[in-house]
Amino acid sequence: MDDVPPGQAEAGPGDAAAAVVFATPNATTPGQPVVFDTAACTGCNICVYVCLEDVFIPNPIKGKPPVILYPEECWYCGPCVEDCPHEGAIRLNHPLQQRVRWKRKATGEHFRV
CATH class of the missing domain: 3.30.70.20 (Alpha-Beta Plaits)
Structure with a gap:
């Protein structure tokens, strides 16, 4: 996992989500x-x-x-x-709602869970 960029998860066996999305920090407001x-x-x-x-x-x-x-x-x-x-x-624009968002690797689309 040493070569995985910060904020990205390494895909494990059966971990399809980690292969297509990664967390990105929100722009500070x-x-x-x-x-x-x-x-x-x-x-x-x-x-x-x-x-x-x-x-x-x-x-x-x-x-x-x-x-x-x-x-x-x-x-x-x-x-x-x-x-x-x-x-x-x-x-x-509550700070807790701004914490984590996800980005699809294939499309670059940002979303929250």
């Missing part, structure tokens, strides 16, 4: 605890008012998603997502 879908967000600012940690401020441009001013203050508690009237306009 420091300071991005919340992601807005700009097509779905109308800039209603409900998330600004319900955030317990004042992570957001209203965007000075009307109709645009709020500005994430203090990303390091986010506790991933979720009222911003739960109280948003627009489905899918905001989602938490």
